[in-house]
Amino acid sequence: xxxxxxxxxxxxxxxxxxxxxxxxxxxxxxxxxxxxxxxYRQVVAELxxxxxxxxxxxSTYTTVVIVFVVIMIGLVTVIDYGFNHLxxxxxx
Numbered sequence: 001x002x003x004x005x006x007x008x009x010x011x012x013x014x015x016x017x018x019x020x021x022x023x024x025x026x027x028x029x030x031x032x033x034x035x036x037x038x039x040y041r042q043v044v045a046e047l048x049x050x051x052x053x054x055x056x057x058x059s060t061y062t063t064v065v066i067v068f069v070v071i072m073i074g075l076v077t078v079i080d081y082g083f084n085h086l087x088x089x090x091x092x
Contacts, residue, residue: 030038053061
């Protein structure tokens with residue numbers, strides 16, 4: 001079996017000095033504004049990875065969602081109307 005990076009099958013043999021507890025690494029040394037700036041940079045980096053839809057895809061998706069919501073509103077209305085009449089029939 002090949003040894004994968006980050007595998008938990010076999011623990012790596014570590015030197016005793018490397019078992020010291022690290023306090024936060026790079027992020028632990030920054031203040032609250034530094035951590036906030038890091039968070040902002042990470043958010044921007046993740047947003048750059050997103051594949052944004054084109055205008056035509058967006059309008060298609062929006063139309064599909066609106067049609068689905070209208071159909072579900074109609075279905076719930078019909079079921080509610082039916083239960084309303086059923087309860088009036090059963091309980092008078």
